[in-house]
Amino acid sequence: MLKLVAVTGATGFIGKNLTEKLIADGYKVRALGRKYQPSNESIQWIQGDLGNSVALNYLVRDVSAVIHCAATVRGGSFKEFSDINIQGTRNLLEAIVQQPQSIRFLYISSLAARQPELSWYAQSKYLSEQALYQYSDRLNWTVFRPTAVYGPGDKELKPLFQSMRRGLLPVVSGIHNRFGLLHVKDLVAAMLCWLSSEKPVRGIFELDDGTPTGYDYQSLSDLVQREWRRPVRCISIPDPLIRGIAFLNLALSKLLRYSPMLTPGKVNELQHTNWVCDNTSIQHALPEWRPRIRLQDSLSEVI
Numbered sequence: 001m002l003k004l005v006a007v008t009g010a011t012g013f014i015g016k017n018l019t020e021k022l023i024a025d026g027y028k029v030r031a032l033g034r035k036y037q038p039s040n041e042s043i044q045w046i047q048g049d050l051g052n053s054v055a056l057n058y059l060v061r062d063v064s065a066v067i068h069c070a071a072t073v074r075g076g077s078f079k080e081f082s083d084i085n086i087q088g089t090r091n092l093l094e095a096i097v098q099q100p101q102s103i104r105f106l107y108i109s110s111l112a113a114r115q116p117e118l119s120w121y122a123q124s125k126y127l128s129e130q131a132l133y134q135y136s137d138r139l140n141w142t143v144f145r146p147t148a149v150y151g152p153g154d155k156e157l158k159p160l161f162q163s164m165r166r167g168l169l170p171v172v173s174g175i176h177n178r179f180g181l182l183h184v185k186d187l188v189a190a191m192l193c194w195l196s197s198e199k200p201v202r203g204i205f206e207l208d209d210g211t212p213t214g215y216d217y218q219s220l221s222d223l224v225q226r227e228w229r230r231p232v233r234c235i236s237i238p239d240p241l242i243r244g245i246a247f248l249n250l251a252l253s254k255l256l257r258y259s260p261m262l263t264p265g266k267v268n269e270l271q272h273t274n275w276v277c278d279n280t281s282i283q284h285a286l287p288e289w290r291p292r293i294r295l296q297d298s299l300s301e302v303i
Helices: 013-024 053-060 078-097 120-135 158-165 184-196 217-228 239-256 264-271 280-285
Strands: 004-008 028-033 043-047 065-068 104-108 140-146 148-150 168-171 181-183 203-207 233-236
Touching (some): 004 013, 004 053, 078 104, 104 120, 168 217, 181 184, 217 233
16 A cells, blocks of 8 residues: 655645545645644645745655645636646656656646636646656656536535525526536545555546536536425526626736636636536546445535
8 A cells, every 4th residue: 555645735625635535544644735734643744835846855755646636726817827737737746756766646637628728727737737748757647637526625616506505506608518526525535546556547537426418507406406395596697797707807806916716718617518527437447436426415515
């Protein structure tokens, strides 16, 4: 078993769930964090970020595997995404390949990388994946492209579920556009299967909860109505309105110097017609993994 594992993004939604599970399963964790956090016998914190080469070298020293969860999902320019998602990944890779031991590397990307033309975020995730090919002769690497991830600690999808709890499901695209969902515990389970695999797994793998053909807004509304036994009405938001809000938010972010979530690129992502995965490849590579948590069984938890 690989016992010492380095994790970036350990204070984030996915990273926090991952580190808790690693520790519970007996792994020792070395985690990267921007702010000081006290270490203990299970987890050693390295203070720094993806631009700090000294911190990155400490992070990966003597580890058997690195799981790279750190990324930014907000930004008012491509450079904001590039500095962290692309250059930050390159910095981490450089630190890894300088180590004398063999290290497995798992990059938690996004299904958005499948359509890099849609947004700055999608392009940055795609290009950070492409950077891995430059290290193929020196590193055993794997990429996971999960679809929308939800669960305890999630801040991105939680408002959507809370809105449905109040009876409204905002629709910013075609009501029959399809998308996948994945509970964070199932994603973490896939990471643990990757860690325990005897042979290195190489390639780019998409993963979701295995719902055939995924969801659309109408089927999501129907599912929630059945489980909560209350009406949920789909409310379509006109394209000119949502795009106008996105452009205004982007302009204000430059004036007020904050990193926006809703941008024209994010609208492009939300309006894409097909964000459904096929788990066949990852289940072939990791036969022990199967998504086990159904959305209807975890609705109360997510709000």
